[in-house]
Amino acid sequence: MAYTEQEVLAGLAEIVAEETGLPVDTITAEKSFVDDLDIDSLSIMTIVTHAEDKFDVTIPDDAAKDFNLVGDAVNFIVGAQA
Amino acid sequence: MTSLKPSEGPAYSRIYSFGARRGENVVTNDDIAGPINSSDEWIRQRTGIVTRRRGTAEETVIDLAVDAAKQAIERAGIDPQEIGAVIMSTVTYFHQTPSAAAIVADKIGANPAAAFDISAACAGYTYGIAQADGLVRAGTAKYVLVIGAEKMSDFIDPEDRSISFLLGDGAGAVVVGPSETPGISKTIWGSDGSRADAIYQTHGWDQLRENPELGWPTLRQDGPSVFKWASFKMAGYATQAIEAAGLTPEDIQVFAPHQANMRIIDQLIKQIHLPESVVVGRDIADTGNTSAASIPLAIDRLLQEGQAKSGDLCLQIGFGAGLVYAAQVVVLP
Numbered sequence: 001m002a003y004t005e006q007e008v009l010a011g012l013a014e015i016v017a018e019e020t021g022l023p024v025d026t027i028t029a030e031k032s033f034v035d036d037l038d039i040d041s042l043s044i045m046t047i048v049t050h051a052e053d054k055f056d057v058t059i060p061d062d063a064a065k066d067f068n069l070v071g072d073a074v075n076f077i078v079g080a081q082a
Numbered sequence: 083m084t085s086l087k088p089s090e091g092p093a094y095s096r097i098y099s100f101g102a103r104r105g106e107n108v109v110t111n112d113d114i115a116g117p118i119n120s121s122d123e124w125i126r127q128r129t130g131i132v133t134r135r136r137g138t139a140e141e142t143v144i145d146l147a148v149d150a151a152k153q154a155i156e157r158a159g160i161d162p163q164e165i166g167a168v169i170m171s172t173v174t175y176f177h178q179t180p181s182a183a184a185i186v187a188d189k190i191g192a193n194p195a196a197a198f199d200i201s202a203a204c205a206g207y208t209y210g211i212a213q214a215d216g217l218v219r220a221g222t223a224k225y226v227l228v229i230g231a232e233k234m235s236d237f238i239d240p241e242d243r244s245i246s247f248l249l250g251d252g253a254g255a256v257v258v259g260p261s262e263t264p265g266i267s268k269t270i271w272g273s274d275g276s277r278a279d280a281i282y283q284t285h286g287w288d289q290l291r292e293n294p295e296l297g298w299p300t301l302r303q304d305g306p307s308v309f310k311w312a313s314f315k316m317a318g319y320a321t322q323a324i325e326a327a328g329l330t331p332e333d334i335q336v337f338a339p340h341q342a343n344m345r346i347i348d349q350l351i352k353q354i355h356l357p358e359s360v361v362v363g364r365d366i367a368d369t370g371n372t373s374a375a376s377i378p379l380a381i382d383r384l385l386q387e388g389q390a391k392s393g394d395l396c397l398q399i400g401f402g403a404g405l406v407y408a409a410q411v412v413v414l415p
Contacts, residue, residue: 040128042345045310061307 002081003055008074015050016070019043029071041065048073057081091221095214096265097415098225098257101154102382103146104369105137105235105251114247117240125247130344134250134370136235143175146253147186147231150378154227155190157415158257162191165257166223169213170199171206171374173403174233182231192227203281204340204402205271206230206374207254211398212269212408214258225259230374237283239300245281246301248343250370254378264413267327270319271408280304280311281403303403312346312401316409317353320399323409324354329395331355336384336396336414341366341376350399361389373402381414390414 003011013027020039033039039047048064051057051073057080059073067073110133111122125131137146147170155162168190170183183197202209207230214226231253238246258266281303285296316339324331337360339347344366351362363380372379377398384390392415399409 041306042128042309042343045306046313046349049310049314061304061310065306 003078005074005078008055008077009070011054012047012051012070012074012077015047015054019047019050027070029069029074031070032068033070034068037070051077055081089221091219092260093219094261094264095218095258096261096263097412098160098259099154099157099415100378100382100385101150101152101157101255102379103149103153103253104135104379105141105146105233107136107138108133109136114240118243118247120243120247128345129248130347130364130367131248131370132367134248135252135368135372137233137251141233141251143172143231143233143253144182144185144189146233146251147172147182147229147255148189150231150253150255151186151190151227151229154255154257158225158259160225160257160259165192165195165225165227167196167214167217167226168192168229169210169226170197170229170231171202171210172199172231173201173203173206173373174236175199176236183229186229195227196223202374202400202402202406202408203404204342204371204373204376205400205404205406205408207256207377208269208398208400208408208410209271209406211256211258211266211410211412212271215266215269215410218258218260225257227255227257229253229255230376230378232373232375234371234373237299237301242300242302244305245303248371249301250372252369252372252375252379254375254382256378267323267411269408269410270323270326271406272319273404273406275404277311277405280308280405309343309346311405312342313349314353316399316401316407317350319407320350320354320397320409323399323411324397327411329411332357333395334360334397334411335394336361336363336381336390338363338377338381338384338396338398340400340402341369341380342371342401361394374400385414
């Protein structure tokens with residue numbers, strides 16, 4: 001099943017909210033994980049792992065390390081869907 | 083036709099005792115934060131570490147191992163001459179040969195026990211337990227002494243933000259011997275050498291000889307990748323170990339993972355679905371990451387402080403450079 005960009009963003013926001021306790025509606029595509037949401041590289045890996053399960057995609061560690069904005073992760077997941 | 087007589091041993095093995103020895107110095111986050119442009123707050127939040135133990139210049143990895151071993155032997159109530167094998171897991175003994183284990187065996191009165199070192203990084207203790215279990219049940223050794231001993235401070239780079247600030251010095255030792263009831267479950271273990279670059283020594287002794295300007299080698303790790311592997315992939319192997327022991331997560335009373343990072347420990351508890359009642363080894367907060375020594379040090383502390391009791395079912399899982407991992411469930415002595 002291919003998720004739309006909106007669906008991926010919504011699903012990813014839920015994962016981020018669950019991991020960080022941040023309100024879901026504060027997690028938007030233009031936000032930076034580190035600078036805006038104060039999410040460090042270890043938490044990003046947790047978020048990425050949950051996203052892999054939720055969207056049934058593989059996100060290589062090297063790709064995850066390039067996720068600056070939430071939108072970067074969304075774009076990768078959308079593109080990684082078979 | 084002449085037939086061969088195989089080795090025969092007891093049906094089961096168990097752990098008889100733990101022994102522990104930490105480096106003398108207590109090193110705070112403030113002591114080391116400067117050169118890595120960090121802070122006590124960042125280190126605590128990132129790793130859960132408040133202090134780490136480091137040995138003095140005079141304390142060698144052999145000294146740490148001997149002290150832990152002697153304590154384990156005394157607590158086991160056995161004569162060191164009854165020890166059939168000494169296994170020492172370490173990555174910080176800087177002689178190719180002779181083995182540290184042979185020297186330790188002689189110093190603790192276990193000469194002429196079989197003695198060998200193993201290199202399995204932070205899985206070294208659980209690798210050692212797997213071997214000890216097999217040796218005892220095969221009748222190859224009556225008692226086996228397993229030691230995880232490290233002087234990681236001999237390997238650190240004070241300016242490295244990837245791993246050095248986590249590391250501590252210490253040794254944990256365990257006596258494994260025959261049992262009338264199961265005391266050690268089937269080990270779930272393995273490796274993934276395709277990820278040898280995840281945690282590594284910067285250069286070998288041969289490279290140092292060719293290029294002295296490289297300086298003393300040190301350790302590096304890809305922290306986020308290792309965190310992901312340890313927190314999630316290891317949960318799968320831990321679950322397999324629980325199932326292989328004929329148990330469910332609810333049966334686990336004590337959880338003693340390698341003390342790599344407090345956040346890995348917390349994630350593992352969640353991913354393995356361990357009960358809220360489980361007692362967890364969190365020695366990393368005060369001792370740091372002591373590689374092969376970390377699990378036996380953590381368990382010994384739980385026992386000494388009374389949080390874990392004799393007879394408790396303990397899930398222990400080690401994981402580290404290789405990458406390698408090993409997990410089993412044991413009955414605590």
